[in-house]
Amino acid sequence: EVQLQASGGGWVQPGGSLRLSCAASGFTFDDYAIGWFRQAPGKEREGVSCISSGGGNIYVADSVKGRFTISRDNAKNTVYLQMNDLKAEDTAVYYCARRKYGSTWYRFVHGYAVHYWGKGTLVTVSS
Numbered sequence: 001e002v003q004l005q006a007s008g009g010g011w012v013q014p015g016g017s018l019r020l021s022c023a024a025s026g027f028t029f030d031d032y033a034i035g036w037f038r039q040a041p042g043k044e045r046e047g048v049s050c051i052s053s054g055g056g057n058i059y060v061a062d063s064v065k066g067r068f069t070i071s072r073d074n075a076k077n078t079v080y081l082q083m084n085d086l087k088a089e090d091t092a093v094y095y096c097a098r099r100k101y102g103s104t105w106y107r108f109v110h111g112y113a114v115h116y117w118g119k120g121t122l123v124t125v126s127s
Contacts, residue, residue, distance in 0.1 A: 002026040004034075004118030006096045011124045012086055020081040020121060022096030030054070030074040033099040036081045037111055038092035039120075047109045048094070049081060059109040064090070086125045093120035 008020040022034060035050030049070040050059040058070060069082040079096060096118045103113030 002098065002116045004096050004098060004116055006094060006118045006121040009094060009121030009123045011126070013127050014087055014125055016086050016125070017082070017084045018086065018123060020083065020094055020096075020123075022079040022081075022118060024077045024079070024096075024098070027098070029077040032101070033057075033105075033108060034072065034079040035059075035097050035099065035109060035114070036070065036079075036094055037097055037114075038090075038094045038123075040089075040092040043092075045095070045111055047111055050099075050105075050109045051079060052105075057105065059105070083123070086123075088125050091123060091125050093122050095120045 003025045005023045012018055033052045036048040037045050038048050039045040048061050049068055051070045051072050055072055067085045072079045097114040098116040099108040100113040100115040107113035
C-alpha cells in the first residue's frame with residue numbers, strides 16, 4: 001500500500017521557519033518524483049515545489065522562490081521542504097504527492113498528474 005505521511009506543520013510567526021517532511025512507503029521511492037502542494041482557505045490547491053526522482057530537476061513556484069527549498073533523501077524514503085521567511089500568505093494545508101508514472105513534468109508540478117496524495121499538514125503563519 002502506497003503511503004505518504006507529511007509532518008512538521010504548525011504555527012509560526014511571520015519571518016519564521018519550518019521544515020516539512022514527507023515519509024514514503026509502499027513503492028520504489030527513488031523511481032518517482034515527489035512534490036509539495038498547498039491549499040489555502042478558499043483557494044485552489046497549487047504546486048509549491050517538486051523534485052525529480054534523482055533530485056536533478058526541481059520546480060519552485062514563483063511565490064516561494066528564494067524562501068523554500070526542497071530536497072530528498074532516497075536512503076530514508078523522505079522528501080523535505082525547508083520553509084524560511086514565512087509569510088501570512090503561506091498559511092495553508094501542505095500535501096506531499098507522488099507523480100503519476102509516465103506523466104509530464106509540467107502536468108505534475110501543476111497538480112494534474114498526481115497518482116497519490118498524502119494527508120496534509122497545516123502550516124499557520126500569524127503574529
